[in-house]
Amino acid sequence: SCTEVCPSGKFGLDCAFDCECAEHGKCDPRDGKCVCDEGWHGALCSLSCPAGHFGANCAPCKCQNGAGCDPHSGECVCPSGFTGSQCDTPCPEGTYGPGCSLSCRCKNGGKCHALTGECRCIPPWNGEDCSSECDDSSTQYGDSCHLSCDCSGHGSCRQKTGKCVCKPGWEGEKCERACGTGKFGFECRESCGHCTNADGSPSSCDAQTGVCVACPSGKTGIECKQWCPSNQWGVSCLSSCSCGEGGDCDGQTGHCICHAGWTGDKCDQKCPTGRWGINCSGECPPCGNGGVCSGRDGTCTCPIGFEGRLCDRVCAPGFWGLGCANKCDCASDLKECSPTTGECACPAGLQGDRCEVPCEAGFYGPDCIAKCRCKGLSTASCHRVTGACQCHAGFTGEYCHSLCAEGLFGLRCSRECGFCGEDHLCDPALGCCHPDQIRCGQAALDYAAMTASESKTGFGMILFVLLLLALLIALVPLVIYYRRKYKKEVDPLEPIVTYSSKPNEHVHQFENKMYDPVNEPPAYTRYTDQIQEEQPEMLTEEDEDEASIEARKLGTNLDNGRAMNDYETLDAIAGPSTSRGGRGRSNGPETHRLLDGKENGEEDSSDGYMVPLKGMSSPQRREKENEDNEKRNENDYSEGPGR
Structure with a gap:
């Protein structure tokens, strides 16, 4: 029935875990945390409160002027020169030392130093106790100060007797010996037995003030009654600790004692995922919905909007936030809000941050979001x-x-x-x-306005569709144009010599019966009128090489820029031209006379013409032909009847 507390030394679910607290602490039955006795602290309650702290949870002391306090009772241990419950009062006249516990011995109105007890004499008095009128009381005495004395430099002579009065911390007839162990003050009368070594043997103290010279490991203070501060350890707490934020330093050994949820030699590492407790010895429960297991106590820390031991429940209606601790502030009857943000989840018909506003006209439903x-x-x-x-x-x-x-x-x-x-x-x-x-x-007017609005909406949609179709139609020619342009740039140039099986009245033709045994004159088209304007006027060497390859495929020769065919071969067999006027081959661009159905050697009665084969465009070729024809006409006229 979960009504009984776990027995001593046990804690957790079903009291299944063992407590690890030291003798100065008790185990919390819920999470196993050690609850320390007054004056103790640490994960296991194994450390006394550090210097300047005391009592439950090691609260800070209220002592002033650098005073320490008892770690259990909090009583202030005042330094030399101060007294009072909080060490805030200077020593009264005639006293000095720790807590003003020692008495001064100054005479003749001399003042005592609150820390060391040394006398400040009023003239003409001198000496350790202000009892001599001699100028050099450490070596003279007598009524007229004419007698000599020897106090070893650690005291003064009484003027009447010459007896040495030693400084605090010295003793002997001539002040030749320092105070022995455990003694201090005038004539070494005071005891400092509270000063001990690590093995418990008596330790020395300051011969004047009685402050312990060295404290055992883990202790500090004028009487070695305080434990080391939290970041120091060793003899007189002179060594520094290296513990991380997850641990406390043992003032005696310097070892780091890790808090629950931390591990490592320096307590600077958190427990790995799934582990918790002292030395990470506990196994975490299966926290749900993104909950995180606390390395300190093994409980699930739930995300905003969830609760339960395993974070397996959404916040109850009306609550939200971390731990579901916040109440929803909604004006609706349901009072429901988002478990993570606290925003009100408005019921149907309401809206606003607090669900206090009814839906506007034209909207309905939860939060009024439906139209x-x-x-x-x-x-x-x-x-x-x-x-x-x-x-x-x-x-x-x-x-x-x-x-x-x-x-x-x-x-x-x-x-x-x-x-x-x-x-x-x-x-x-x-x-x-x-x-x-x-x-x-x-x-009726309202109805007409409603239907007109719907008609406008329908007309607008139709207009939009028509505009879209028009745009697509306008783009079609552009697409076709650019496709053709691209194809034209990519395709090679067409051959400039073409063949047609039918006569063409727009081009020059010629016959040769040697190659026409059936008297059916084929038509051959020379590139005179049909040379493409795009053909470049000059060819580079690389272009000529490529053109030569193509020409051989077509049965032609581009050597020296001339188009070779069967008729040009016949002309070469016949030798130099024997036409009228002694016309031969020109020195300009190479040309070839077209034979117009005449045998070699016969008089050329037709107006043949020379065709430039290289370096001329189509207009240049026609101009050259006209010039050749005019020259032939002139020659024919000059050689006419009287030839």
């Missing part, structure tokens, strides 16, 4: 919870999109007009009314 489907605010109102259309008088239909049928009127068109009489009409909202009456015919 009503009713046809216009003039014909219907929308139920803010369900979204159902509530038709105004004169309208009907699921969305209140229709007027009442002729002869009917009112809410839900439930009434009949009957005979309205002359000059009256049956209004769907009002029933029989005269057109001059207020709002008579208004329902």
Whole structure:
């Protein structure tokens, strides 16, 4: 029934875990945390409160002027020169030393130093106790100071007797010996037995003040009654600790004692995932929904919006936040909000940060985010919870999109007009009314406005579709143009010599019966009129090489820039030209005379012409032909009848 507390030494679920607290601590039965006795601290309550702290949870001492306190009772241990419950009062006259516990011995009005007890004498007095009038009281005495004395430099002579008065910390007839172990003050009368070594043997103290010279390991203070501060350890707490934030330093050994949830030699590493407790000895429970196991006590720290031992429950209705500790501040009856943000989850019909605002006209549902489907605010109102259309008088239909049928009127068109009489009409909202009456015919106007708005919306959609189609049609020619342009740039140039099986009246033709045994003159097209304008005027060496390869495929020769064919071969066999006028081959661009059906050696009665084969464009070739024809005509005329 979970009503009994775990027995001593046990804690946790079903009391399944063993406590590890030291003798000065008790184990919390819920999480196993050690609850320390007054004056002790640490994960296991194994460390006394550090210097300057005391009592439960090692609260800070209230002592002043650098005083320490008892770690258990908190009583202040005052340094030399101060006294009082908080060491805030200077020593009264005639006293000195720790807690003003020692008495001064100054005479003749001399003042005692509050820390060391040394006397400050008033002239003419001198000496350790202000009892001599001799100028050099350490070596003279007598009524007229004419006698000598020897105090070894550690005291003064009494003026009358010459007996040595030793400084604090020295003793002997001539002040020749320092105070022995455990002794200090005038004539070594005071005891400092509270000063001990690590093995417990007596330790020396300051011969004047009685402050311990060295404290055992882990102790400090004028009487070695305080434990080392939290970051120091060793003899007189002179060594520094190296523990991380997750541990305390043992003032005696310097070892780091880790808190629950930390590990490592320096207690600077958190327990690995799934582990918790002292030395990470515990195994974490399966925290759900992103919960994190606490390395200190093994409990699940739930994310915002979840609760439960394993973070397996969403915040109860009406609560939100970390640990589900915040109440929802919603004005609605449900009082529900987001378990993570606290934002109110408004029920149907309400909106706003606190769900205090009803839905605006045209909206409905939770948080008023759903849009009503009713046809216009003039014909219907929308139920803010369900979204159902509530038709105004004169309208009907699921969305209140229709007027009442002729002869009917009112809410839900439930009434009949009957005979309205002359000059009256049956209004769907009002029933029989005269057109001059207020709002008579208004329902019909509202209906017309609603349908016109819908028509505009439909027309706008049609117009948009038409514009889109027009744009696509306009883009088609552009696409075709750029495709052709791209293809033209990529395709190689067409050959400039073409063959046609039918005569072409637009080009020059010639016949050669040697190659035409059946007297059917084939037509060969020379590149005179059909040379492409795009053909470059000059060819580079690389272009000529490529052109030569193509020419050989076509049975031609581009050597020296001339197009070679069978007829040019015949011309070469016949030798130099024997045509009239002694015309031979020109020195300009190489040319070739076309034979017009005449045998070699016969008189050339036709006007043959020379075709430049290289370096000329089509216009240049025609101009050259005209010049050649004119020259032939001139020669023929000069050699005419009298030849």
